[in-house]
Amino acid sequence: MSQRKAPADAGRATIRDVAERAGVSVASVSRVLSGNYPVSEDLRRRVMKVVRDLDYVTNAHARSLAGGGTPTVAILINNITGAAFAHVAKGVEGAATLRGWLSLVGTTGDDPERELALVNMMRQQGVAAVVLLGGAYDYEEYQLRMARFARSLDAAGSHLVLVGRPPLEGDVPATTVDYDNESGAYAMASHLLSAGHREVLVLPGPAGLSTAQARLRGAQRAFETYGVPFEPEAVRHGPYDDEHGYRAVEGALRDGLRFTAVLAGTDVVAAGALQALRAAGLRVPEDVSITGYDDIPLASQLTPQLTTVHVPYEEMGRVALRAVADRREAGAGRRKGGDGEHLVLGTHVVVRNSVRPPARRD
Amino acid sequence: MSQRKAPADAGRATIRDVAERAGVSVASVSRVLSGNYPVSEDLRRRVMKVVRDLDYVTNAHARSLAGGGTPTVAILINNITGAAFAHVAKGVEGAATLRGWLSLVGTTGDDPERELALVNMMRQQGVAAVVLLGGAYDYEEYQLRMARFARSLDAAGSHLVLVGRPPLEGDVPATTVDYDNESGAYAMASHLLSAGHREVLVLPGPAGLSTAQARLRGAQRAFETYGVPFEPEAVRHGPYDDEHGYRAVEGALRDGLRFTAVLAGTDVVAAGALQALRAAGLRVPEDVSITGYDDIPLASQLTPQLTTVHVPYEEMGRVALRAVADRREAGAGRRKGGDGEHLVLGTHVVVRNSVRPPARRD
DNA sequence: GGAACCATGGGATACGGTTTCCGCACCGGC
DNA sequence: GCCGGTGCGGAAACCGTATCCCATGGTTCC
Numbered sequence: 001m002s003q004r005k006a007p008a009d010a011g012r013a014t015i016r017d018v019a020e021r022a023g024v025s026v027a028s029v030s031r032v033l034s035g036n037y038p039v040s041e042d043l044r045r046r047v048m049k050v051v052r053d054l055d056y057v058t059n060a061h062a063r064s065l066a067g068g069g070t071p072t073v074a075i076l077i078n079n080i081t082g083a084a085f086a087h088v089a090k091g092v093e094g095a096a097t098l099r100g101w102l103s104l105v106g107t108t109g110d111d112p113e114r115e116l117a118l119v120n121m122m123r124q125q126g127v128a129a130v131v132l133l134g135g136a137y138d139y140e141e142y143q144l145r146m147a148r149f150a151r152s153l154d155a156a157g158s159h160l161v162l163v164g165r166p167p168l169e170g171d172v173p174a175t176t177v178d179y180d181n182e183s184g185a186y187a188m189a190s191h192l193l194s195a196g197h198r199e200v201l202v203l204p205g206p207a208g209l210s211t212a213q214a215r216l217r218g219a220q221r222a223f224e225t226y227g228v229p230f231e232p233e234a235v236r237h238g239p240y241d242d243e244h245g246y247r248a249v250e251g252a253l254r255d256g257l258r259f260t261a262v263l264a265g266t267d268v269v270a271a272g273a274l275q276a277l278r279a280a281g282l283r284v285p286e287d288v289s290i291t292g293y294d295d296i297p298l299a300s301q302l303t304p305q306l307t308t309v310h311v312p313y314e315e316m317g318r319v320a321l322r323a324v325a326d327r328r329e330a331g332a333g334r335r336k337g338g339d340g341e342h343l344v345l346g347t348h349v350v351v352r353n354s355v356r357p358p359a360r361r362d
Numbered sequence: 363m364s365q366r367k368a369p370a371d372a373g374r375a376t377i378r379d380v381a382e383r384a385g386v387s388v389a390s391v392s393r394v395l396s397g398n399y400p401v402s403e404d405l406r407r408r409v410m411k412v413v414r415d416l417d418y419v420t421n422a423h424a425r426s427l428a429g430g431g432t433p434t435v436a437i438l439i440n441n442i443t444g445a446a447f448a449h450v451a452k453g454v455e456g457a458a459t460l461r462g463w464l465s466l467v468g469t470t471g472d473d474p475e476r477e478l479a480l481v482n483m484m485r486q487q488g489v490a491a492v493v494l495l496g497g498a499y500d501y502e503e504y505q506l507r508m509a510r511f512a513r514s515l516d517a518a519g520s521h522l523v524l525v526g527r528p529p530l531e532g533d534v535p536a537t538t539v540d541y542d543n544e545s546g547a548y549a550m551a552s553h554l555l556s557a558g559h560r561e562v563l564v565l566p567g568p569a570g571l572s573t574a575q576a577r578l579r580g581a582q583r584a585f586e587t588y589g590v591p592f593e594p595e596a597v598r599h600g601p602y603d604d605e606h607g608y609r610a611v612e613g614a615l616r617d618g619l620r621f622t623a624v625l626a627g628t629d630v631v632a633a634g635a636l637q638a639l640r641a642a643g644l645r646v647p648e649d650v651s652i653t654g655y656d657d658i659p660l661a662s663q664l665t666p667q668l669t670t671v672h673v674p675y676e677e678m679g680r681v682a683l684r685a686v687a688d689r690r691e692a693g694a695g696r697r698k699g700g701d702g703e704h705l706v707l708g709t710h711v712v713v714r715n716s717v718r719p720p721a722r723r724d
Numbered sequence: 725g726g727a728a729c730c731a732t733g734g735g736a737t738a739c740g741g742t743t744t745c746c747g748c749a750c751c752g753g754c
Numbered sequence: 755g756c757c758g759g760t761g762c763g764g765a766a767a768c769c770g771t772a773t774c775c776c777a778t779g780g781t782t783c784c
Contacts, residue, residue: 012488012518014740025764030742037743040762055514060486061423061431062740065769069423080452081659086443093442093469097476102483105467107455114459121464124422126374152417156374242663271663278665297443301604301633303640303665376770387734392772399773400731424770427739431771 071128072102083296091317129324135211136165150174184309184347185218197261205265207237245272260358267292285356304353375416384412433490434464445658453679491686497573498527512536546671546709547580559623567627569599607634622720629654651717667714
């Protein structure tokens with residue numbers, strides 16, 4: 001009777017089981033499997049046979065404890081069902097897999113508490129990097145917390161990557177992958193203005209969110225360029241969902257606001273706006289034009305297909321992963337000086353069928 | 363000079379660093395942190411102070427090696443950007459978090475090789491369960507491989523959960539969480555038939571996919587019930603994307619096929635079909651009715667809003683997690699006899715605005 | 725007042741691998 | 755025939771934590 005558990009135990013097979021059954025030492029099995037040490041052909045064959053027979057796989061926890069182990073990226077999303085985020089996640093995941101990295105996905109549900117808990121959990125997991133998706137909030141406290149996250153992760157040999165938001169201020173060890181949000185909004189608004197629209201309902205998104213702020217700034221800048229007054233009452237903030245789009249348009253109509261176009265902060269918001277216009281008996285784009293932002297699949301599934309701003313979400317994900325992978329390879333030696341790398345990707349307007357010159361009133 | 367690394371090393375702090383700095387034993391620190399052993403208030407305070415100072419978090423790998431550790435579920439998806447799957451993932455993740463479980467997400471991209479690699483990777487991670495999302499393929503080999511997965515995982519103390527596909531045949535240790543796919547299709551088709559439609563273009567999805575097959579069977583059964591002949595040439599298989607929906611309708615129109623309604627296998631396919639009809643100058647639902655399946659957000663964002671079959675995706679995710687959690691609690695003792703549990707959730711038709719009685723021809 | 729007990733804290737060990745350090749054979753060369 | 759080199763395999767030391775077992779000091783009970 002063995003001191004250890006029986007070979008065909010209920011639990012999973014260990015490297016010792018394999019070694020014993022193959023009549024070799026534990027070290028030899030490890031070497032055959034990792035392949036970083038010369039091993040005789042005979043030994044390899046014997047070991048591999050047992051590995052197959054036992055359907056053995058190494059214990060990832062033990063392996064990473066002992067120093068080896070595959071790097072892991074953690075992706076933190078507000079809401080996994082958001083199409084834009086899903087595309088970033090896809091990009092990260094794809095690039096990670098390509099390098100043999102593992103990826104974890106966690107959702108925060110917009111809850112700062114959960115975000116904190118998740119970052120700590122990832123720290124426990126010893127992830128190579130934490131990728132945080134989505135816009136930032138404008139609270140001072142939130143910013144401080146992010147900086148703390150960045151330093152904590154950095155101290156533990158990990159790294160924080162912010163995707164789709166502006167970089168943190170100060171000398172914070174975090175990488176930022178962003179897109180040219182304001183320019184995209186500028187271009188989109190310009191498109192509307194150059195088509196002749198002068199009265200535009202603007203639905204930028206949540207007031208405190210960096211993404212919404214940048215999009216609003218871009219639109220504002222375009223209005224200035226065209227010398228068109230920017231009416232504060234034609235700007236309606238609210239969450240990035242179709243319900244808000246619907247309500248906002250409904251409300252604007254009820255308020256008697258005059259507008260010939262809707263500049264929506266998001267394709268989803270545009271979808272809601274579209275419905276509200278239709279419900280009010282207005283035709284799109286004949287009576288009112290609409291633009292979106294993000295260029296998620298929905299944009300081209302609507303009728304009319306949405307003119308919108310393309311954001312390279314999936315590529316942002318890939319870039320984010322590449323950034324951490326590169327830094328990790330370079331890392332061993334000295335860390336770079338100004339540690340906060342900042343990458344910015346371009347956006348562009350995708351013209352479809354939701355914009356027309358305004359119809360003459362009167 | 364200590365033999366060990368310096369306390370303020372570059373790497374993360376260990377429990378030993380904490381113990382040393384607090385002047386207590388390693389065991390005490392562990393006890394304070396896990397809280398499952400009586401500890402004096404004084405000791406707790408001293409330890410916690412150091413923990414905060416050092417920003418210490420326990421190493422999850424070491425913890426799970428030592429027997430503790432939080433259970434982890436792995437979710438394997440074909441494509442993270444699919445809305446239906448994303449909702450299941452959300453359900454699993456939410457329920458997991460509620461119990462303090464961790465969740466991993468991996469995407470297979472419809473590649474059987476990657477699926478194999480991922481399952482093995484999850485086995486290495488020692489996950490409590492692997493949740494596989496989406497329809498199954500009709501290959502014999504594929505089924506065999508699934509059975510092997512199930513047994514491998516089971517042998518390693520893990521468990522396979524199949525979501526959104528029929529259970530495996532034979533005595534395989536896997537749990538299945540499914541929905542009443544065929545009945546949903548039956549109800550949806552009946553809705554169309556009872557509205558008076560007799561010539562229906564059916565777009566069930568990929569020919570080899572279990573989901574598509576079940577939806578087709580349901581439709582067929584409804585036609586039989588109504589005594590309406592089921593025209594094989596009015597059935598067009600293809601992938602679950604909007605492009606297929608578009609092409610299929612375009613092709614049917616070109617072929618001169620007569621139909622007053624489109625029964626799409628998916629909301630996304632319906633979206634494509636809708637576009638094609640519009641492009642051909644047909645109005646929906648006045649000239650042609652359309653139905654979808656899945657009831658993803660898109661369905662209510664389209665104009666007209668889609669009449670579709672609601673599938674409780676998020677709940678399926680929750681149910682899946684609950685099933686593995688329950689079995690894990692009960693598990694310690696004997697395993698149940700017939701191990702393949704099979705849960706089925708209901709579906710129902712959501713009536714919106716995309717169906718009307720057929721216009722009189724001639 | 726002594727003994728049994730309770731409440732705490734410390735030391736040692738196990739978890740499942742990887743890796744370093746060694747020793748053993750076997751080989752060829754002189 | 756002896757010696758050194760080379761190639762391969764084994765023993766053991768870690769990785770960071772949880773937990774079992776034991777020691778200790780103070781308390782309570784007889």
